[in-house]
Amino acid sequence: MGKLTIGCFPGLVGNMSYDFALKLAEAAKDKGHDVDVWFSGNAAGSVLAGQKHLKDYSTSEQHLVRLMEKGVKFCTCEACSVARGLKKDTSIEGIEWNAMHWYLGSVHGADRVLQIGGE
Amino acid sequence: MKLGVFVSDFELTNDTLDRVGPDGVILVANGVYHAALKTGGAASPLIGKYSSLYALSEDLETRGIDPSAVDSKVKVLDYSGLVDVIFKDFEKIAWL
Amino acid sequence: MGDVNCAFVVQKPQYKGETSRLAITHAISYQTVEILLDDGDTVTPTLNFIGEGVLGLSKNQKAMDKYGITSTENHMMNCCLVDLEVNVCKEDLEKYGIDPSTLPDAEEMGADVSINVVPMAEIKAKIDEARHVMIF
Numbered sequence: 001m002g003k004l005t006i007g008c009f010p011g012l013v014g015n016m017s018y019d020f021a022l023k024l025a026e027a028a029k030d031k032g033h034d035v036d037v038w039f040s041g042n043a044a045g046s047v048l049a050g051q052k053h054l055k056d057y058s059t060s061e062q063h064l065v066r067l068m069e070k071g072v073k074f075c076t077c078e079a080c081s082v083a084r085g086l087k088k089d090t091s092i093e094g095i096e097w098n099a100m101h102w103y104l105g106s107v108h109g110a111d112r113v114l115q116i117g118g119e
Numbered sequence: 120m121k122l123g124v125f126v127s128d129f130e131l132t133n134d135t136l137d138r139v140g141p142d143g144v145i146l147v148a149n150g151v152y153h154a155a156l157k158t159g160g161a162a163s164p165l166i167g168k169y170s171s172l173y174a175l176s177e178d179l180e181t182r183g184i185d186p187s188a189v190d191s192k193v194k195v196l197d198y199s200g201l202v203d204v205i206f207k208d209f210e211k212i213a214w215l
Numbered sequence: 216m217g218d219v220n221c222a223f224v225v226q227k228p229q230y231k232g233e234t235s236r237l238a239i240t241h242a243i244s245y246q247t248v249e250i251l252l253d254d255g256d257t258v259t260p261t262l263n264f265i266g267e268g269v270l271g272l273s274k275n276q277k278a279m280d281k282y283g284i285t286s287t288e289n290h291m292m293n294c295c296l297v298d299l300e301v302n303v304c305k306e307d308l309e310k311y312g313i314d315p316s317t318l319p320d321a322e323e324m325g326a327d328v329s330i331n332v333v334p335m336a337e338i339k340a341k342i343d344e345a346r347h348v349m350i351f
Contacts, residue, residue: 004206020148026198027202041234101246104221104248105251105258112212113212113347122342213348213349
């Protein structure tokens with residue numbers, strides 16, 4: 001089995017590329033691969049806790065929690081997060097906060113890297 | 120190294136895909152329209168250009184695209200099959 | 216594992232969206248990634264601008280004055296200061312009538328490298344040689 005690193009930059013609501021990233025992460029994990037997901041840009045906003053799932057809108061919180069329970073590692077860009085007013089104590093527990101080099105560090109050990117750009 | 124590129128849009132507004140020169144293309148999101156839609160009666164230029172051309176079934180079904188409308192040159196796979204393609208058919212992958 | 220070579224490919228213009236800027240800042244972060252890796256392991260990016268990605272790279276940008284954000288010009292100079300290999304597609308500069316002399320450099324700040332204007336064929340070679348390709 002290998003390792004997949006996903007760089008996820010699109011926002012949670014308004015861009016289903018984010019949804020794709022999570023579903024791909026889950027499928028890869030279910031097949032026994034290691035999976036790291038890096039949130040940057042507008043994706044950093046998806047780590048805010050207390051999301052309400054309205055069926056017209058993509059939602060991430062429950063999916064992220066479930067994926068973390070399966071062993072997927074998530075890290076959000078600290079700079080992108082604080083720039084958007086996020087604080088660690090109001091964000092989803094278990095998601096790491098780190099600088100951009102976390103992504104490159106994950107890339108170093110990855111067999112496959114999928115960089116999904118923002119807008 | 121074999122490169123697989125994900126195409127996530129229908130209108131290709133630039134020539135990056137051609138310039139990057141992938142060995143295969145994976146159609147996802149709005150890119151799945153390339154698998155089935157005909158513009159002015161003509162199939163997508165991607166059909167026939169890449170011997171390895173895949174389309175994600177979940178995204179076809181989300182858009183109500185009838186499987187019978189998918190071109191025979193496109194291999195339809197689900198997320199699980201996509202993972203296998205990523206790890207077995209390509210050595211590196213990119214997203215457009 | 217040693218060095219892992221990554222090709223960052225920027226195909227979107229600067230400023231309207233942030234993705235293109237994030238490509239630059241992520242590439243620059245290679246400077247500190249070794250703190251997360253085993254001894255001797257590195258990540259070496261090349262930062263390659265093609266298509267509309269060559270737009271917004273020129274000197275005399277007023278992003279800080281007008282919008283209060285760091286200019287791409289500044290980010291590009293930082294690339295030179297950290298010895299990052301930056302390649303800008305020659306054909307696309309010509310296509311958009313952009314004079315290569317308008318690209319910033321950081322020689323006066325002590326940079327040892329400058330931005331390279333190269334044919335697309337060279338950028339394609341970087342993509343082909345890279346272990347991973349990240350398109351922004």
